[in-house]
Amino acid sequence: MSKFAKKKDGEVPAVSTASLPDIVFMLLFFFMTVTVMKDSSVKVSNELPQANEIKKLEKKDRVITIYVGAPTKEYTKTYGTEPKIQLNDKFANPSEVGDYILMERAKKSQELQNVLTTSLKVDKNANMGLIADIKLELRKVNALKVNYTTYEGDAFKN
Amino acid sequence: MALRDEMPQVSAGSMADIAFLLLIFFLVTTSIETDSGMNRLLPPIDTISTMDVKKKNILAITVNDKGELLIDDDIVALSDLKLLAIEFLDNGGAISSDDFYCSYCKGKRDAKSSDSPLKAIISLITSRDAVYEGYISIQNELLLAYGELRSREANRLYNVDYSSLEAMYNAPDVTSAEKEKAKKKIKAIQNMFPLNLSEANRN
Numbered sequence: 001m002s003k004f005a006k007k008k009d010g011e012v013p014a015v016s017t018a019s020l021p022d023i024v025f026m027l028l029f030f031f032m033t034v035t036v037m038k039d040s041s042v043k044v045s046n047e048l049p050q051a052n053e054i055k056k057l058e059k060k061d062r063v064i065t066i067y068v069g070a071p072t073k074e075y076t077k078t079y080g081t082e083p084k085i086q087l088n089d090k091f092a093n094p095s096e097v098g099d100y101i102l103m104e105r106a107k108k109s110q111e112l113q114n115v116l117t118t119s120l121k122v123d124k125n126a127n128m129g130l131i132a133d134i135k136l137e138l139r140k141v142n143a144l145k146v147n148y149t150t151y152e153g154d155a156f157k158n
Numbered sequence: 159m160a161l162r163d164e165m166p167q168v169s170a171g172s173m174a175d176i177a178f179l180l181l182i183f184f185l186v187t188t189s190i191e192t193d194s195g196m197n198r199l200l201p202p203i204d205t206i207s208t209m210d211v212k213k214k215n216i217l218a219i220t221v222n223d224k225g226e227l228l229i230d231d232d233i234v235a236l237s238d239l240k241l242l243a244i245e246f247l248d249n250g251g252a253i254s255s256d257d258f259y260c261s262y263c264k265g266k267r268d269a270k271s272s273d274s275p276l277k278a279i280i281s282l283i284t285s286r287d288a289v290y291e292g293y294i295s296i297q298n299e300l301l302l303a304y305g306e307l308r309s310r311e312a313n314r315l316y317n318v319d320y321s322s323l324e325a326m327y328n329a330p331d332v333t334s335a336e337k338e339k340a341k342k343k344i345k346a347i348q349n350m351f352p353l354n355l356s357e358a359n360r361n
Binding site: 021028053122136138 | 328
């Protein structure tokens with residue numbers, strides 16, 4: 001008799017992996033539902049400030065996003081370290097913001113064009129001058145609803 | 159034969175692998191975006207507001223290029239801003255025979271401060287070199303001040319928080335009659351403490 005075939009009494013039974021696919025599927029579905037595919041990569045450092053008097057931006061299709069911040073490392077050589085505006089995939093001057101808003105607005109369907117919100121995702125170290133320029137441009141094209149996008153948190157930590 | 163009648167078994171052993179592969183793909187591509195912030199309405203460009211406003215009805219907040227917060231030329235801490243704003247808005251300094259007498263104000267009724275919340279204007283002047291996060295903190299504190307006053311009135315009149323009124327208005331499953339009712343209440347509260355926030359920049 002081979003001594004390897006002998007089963008010991010105190011052996012631990014194998015863990016059943018039959019439910020592993022179910023668990024993985026559950027995770028998979030979670031990530032599938034929460035995923036938002038990015039349409040543009042952010043080329044500026046974008047650490048948002050914190051605030052607690054905030055509201056959720058409900059409908060994604062009614063939002064136009066403008067990023068502001070210092071260019072990330074790979075772009076500092078070409079664009080410097082001063083905070084810049086990013087529209088879609090490229091850096092822009094404040095004067096181009098108006099055209100961009102009009103262009104984005106034209107892409108939306110008719111009934112949404114009047115209810116658009118501009119989400120300003122501004123790095124917390126950007127200076128107010130740039131924001132003021134953007135706000136002036138937004139007012140010129142009558143895009144008056146803005147949302148200063150922030151993280152939820154204590155405003156005193158800023 | 160018995161074997162012929164049975165359906166052939168599909169091996170499910172690789173299902174976990176396939177699911178893992180998909181899971182990892184979605185894990186990598188997911189970016190849970192921040193989609194909340196402070197909603198503000200910018201003034202239209204063609205309104206050049208040259209109103210005559212008494213000096214006592216203006217709370218002049220300035221942020222200088224070092225990011226310091228000044229109210230009427232005195233440096234104040236950010237933590238005091240909310241109370242100062244509430245004190246100013248809620249002052250109700252107009253005398254009771256005046257048109258703008260504020261019956262619901264609970265402030266000090268100081269004749270040197272604002273007449274009524276309807277007339278009180280908070281003016282925020284930021285230097286171009288000030289940093290954005292400080293500006294956000296100040297906006298946050300001012301919105302908190304308004305929110306607190308509005309909640310106080312909402313509690314007094316309707317026994318409900320202002321934020322829950324807004325939530326009621328925005329909820330997807332309310333009837334239009336309820337929505338209309340909530341809207342009416344919100345409007346009434348907003349008219350008691352209108353958000354008179356003027357912003358400007360200084361070079």
